[in-house]
Amino acid sequence: MSLTVSEPFRRKRRAKFVGNYIVRIRRDGAVEEENLGTRDKVVARQKALDRYRELEREAQGILAPRPQREAAARRFVDHVEDWRQDQITLGRDRAYYDKAANRLTKLILHCGWVLPRDITPQSFTAWRSSMAGKLKPKTMNDYLAAVNAVLNWMHRQGRIAGNPFTGAVQKVSEVGTRQEKRALTDDEVRRLLAVAGRRRLAYLLCVSTGLRQNEIKQLRWGDIHTDAARPFIRARAGTTKNGKEAVVWMTEELAAEFRDRWFRYGAGNPARLVFKHLSVANRRFRDDLRKAGIPEIDAQGRKACWHALRVTFCTNLRRAGASQFEAKTLMRHSDTRLTDSVYTDVAAVPVADVMDRLPSFARSEEEVLRAVAGDAVSRSVPRASDGERRKVAGPDASRPAAPSLETPEKTGLGEVWRGESEGVEKWSRGDSNPRAVTVNP
Numbered sequence: 463m464s465l466t467v468s469e470p471f472r473r474k475r476r477a478k479f480v481g482n483y484i485v486r487i488r489r490d491g492a493v494e495e496e497n498l499g500t501r502d503k504v505v506a507r508q509k510a511l512d513r514y515r516e517l518e519r520e521a522q523g524i525l526a527p528r529p530q531r532e533a534a535a536r537r538f539v540d541h542v543e544d545w546r547q548d549q550i551t552l553g554r555d556r557a558y559y560d561k562a563a564n565r566l567t568k569l570i571l572h573c574g575w576v577l578p579r580d581i582t583p584q585s586f587t588a589w590r591s592s593m594a595g596k597l598k599p600k601t602m603n604d605y606l607a608a609v610n611a612v613l614n615w616m617h618r619q620g621r622i623a624g625n626p627f628t629g630a631v632q633k634v635s636e637v638g639t640r641q642e643k644r645a646l647t648d649d650e651v652r653r654l655l656a657v658a659g660r661r662r663l664a665y666l667l668c669v670s671t672g673l674r675q676n677e678i679k680q681l682r683w684g685d686i687h688t689d690a691a692r693p694f695i696r697a698r699a700g701t702t703k704n705g706k707e708a709v710v711w712m713t714e715e716l717a718a719e720f721r722d723r724w725f726r727y728g729a730g731n732p733a734r735l736v737f738k739h740l741s742v743a744n745r746r747f748r749d750d751l752r753k754a755g756i757p758e759i760d761a762q763g764r765k766a767c768w769h770a771l772r773v774t775f776c777t778n779l780r781r782a783g784a785s786q787f788e789a790k791t792l793m794r795h796s797d798t799r800l801t802d803s804v805y806t807d808v809a810a811v812p813v814a815d816v817m818d819r820l821p822s823f824a825r826s827e828e829e830v831l832r833a834v835a836g837d838a839v840s841r842s843v844p845r846a847s848d849g850e851r852r853k854v855a856g857p858d859a860s861r862p863a864a865p866s867l868e869t870p871e872k873t874g875l876g877e878v879w880r881g882e883s884e885g886v887e888k889w890s891r892g893d894s895n896p897r898a899v900t901v902n903p
Contacts, residue, residue: 485510487517526623533621538575541621542566545612553700557676562608569605578622581613583630590634599634606631644764645777645807646756653754661746663719664737665771670716672775672793675768677701679740684732686720693717708794744768762809776805781812 483506487494498509519525526534533541546563550556569575573585586609590602606627613625646654651669655662664678673681673695680701687694693712699705712720720728728734747768751758758766772793779789790801 482506485513487513489517527620529620530622533616534578536577538578538581539567539570541578541616542570542612545615548615555676555700562604562611565605565608566612569609578616581609581626583627586627586631599636600640603633603636606633642762642764643770643773644760644762644766645774645810646766646770647810650754650756651774654750654756657753658750661740661750663723664740665750666716666719668768668771669774669778670713671695671710672772673697673710674703674772676703678737679735681736682732683724683728683734683736686724686728686736688712688717688721688724693720702794704794704796710794711792773805773807776801777807777810780806781810 482500483498483503485496485498485506487496496513498506500506500509516525516528520527525531542563546559549559569586569589572589573580575581575585586606590605593602610625610627613622613627616622617625646669651665655665658665667673667678667681668675677697680698681695685696685698687696693714693716695710695712697708697710699707702708728736744767748758751766756766760766776789776793779792784792786798786802789806790798793801793805795801795805
């Protein structure tokens with residue numbers, strides 16, 4: 463590693479010193495330049511020497527790199543804001559990262575995380591233990607995921623040496639804690655749509671296409687194509703869960719609903735949100751369930767919520783006879799196990815009707831008795847051995863009778879004896895298959 467202090471000159475008519483001194487650092491084959499922030503030559507040399515000593519300590523591991531030292535002096539909440547802005551700049555979902563930033567702000571207040579060095583696994587596990595019974599395991603795992611996301615981002619940026627949570631904090635088990643969602647019956651869907659009011663079209667859209675809540679909230683009139691041969695919705699990549707653009711097919715009933723509203727709201731304004739003032743909170747959904755007389759929790763403990771409309775859509779696909787691949791594609795799942803085990807309500811699918819299509823093995827009583835009697839007779843009559851049949855019928859009884867012969871035919875290989883009828887040949891002794899016998903002259 464070497465350092466060179468140089469003076470910047472303006473090269474025009476004659477050399478003239480302008481600006482501050484610059485130090486050039488050569489290490490590992492790369493050259494870096496740093497502005498020393500001074501025009502004094504003595505001060506510049508002293509700063510360059512201090513920088514050289516600093517780099518030597520960093521190379522020996524005695525001193526942390528400068529980016530880490532600078533990041534350690536900043537508040538952790540500032541790093542969280544930098545992380546949020548960076549993810550939004552990359553085109554990620556703003557609502558998701560706003561929610562994650564709010565969770566991190568709560569953790570900063572409860573755990574006392576002022577600077578990055580204050581973030582310890584012990585402080586987080588103590589907070590998580592105090593929230594046991596107040597938060598669901600999935601929610602606590604979401605808090606952990608948000609912390610890990612920020613710390614991993616800071617590590618990639620060179621702001622910290624590593625994530626202190628790696629291998630030290632484990633997720634809370636969610637086995638048996640998630641409440642199973644059920645599919646609504648056809649009658650329950652009709653009753654829900656009848657009392658939904660302004661939310662009727664949103665409910666019909668979810669139960670007919672399987673769109674998620676966030677996708678419905680960000681749906682624009684320009685995404686809806688009702689004039690196509692097969693009406694469809696183009697889900698933009700920034701709105702879908704996996705970040706990929708998708709085509710969502712519509713039923714004629716749903717397309718007719720959108721056509722009625724297109725001329726009032728969507729014509730000439732494709733960027734307008736379809737459900738601009740719609741609240742998709744589960745509280746509103748519970749109110750509509752109560753108005754329709756639909757129990758939120760059924761006798762089996764399964765829950766009916768907004769996401770249950772997506773379960774209803776998947777279950778109806780199975781009821782309509784959709785194959786496993788078709789259901790997975792229309793649900794936009796990456797794994798068929800998710801489609802079959804989580805989003806299909808087996809109780810609503812007529813699985814028992816398959817038993818009617820199985821083959822029948824029943825026969826009439828007369829056929830069974832006749833078959834049993836025939837088997838008994840065949841077993842009672844003993845079979846004669848080949849030796850006994852040969853004694854009764856003669857020595858040549860085991861062989862078929864040779865056909866009568868005519869005049870042999872002349873061939874290049876000899877004479878071939880053929881039978882009276884065309885195509886029948888004499889058998890040679892010891893052969894199981896008939897073949898022509900050649901007689902040598």
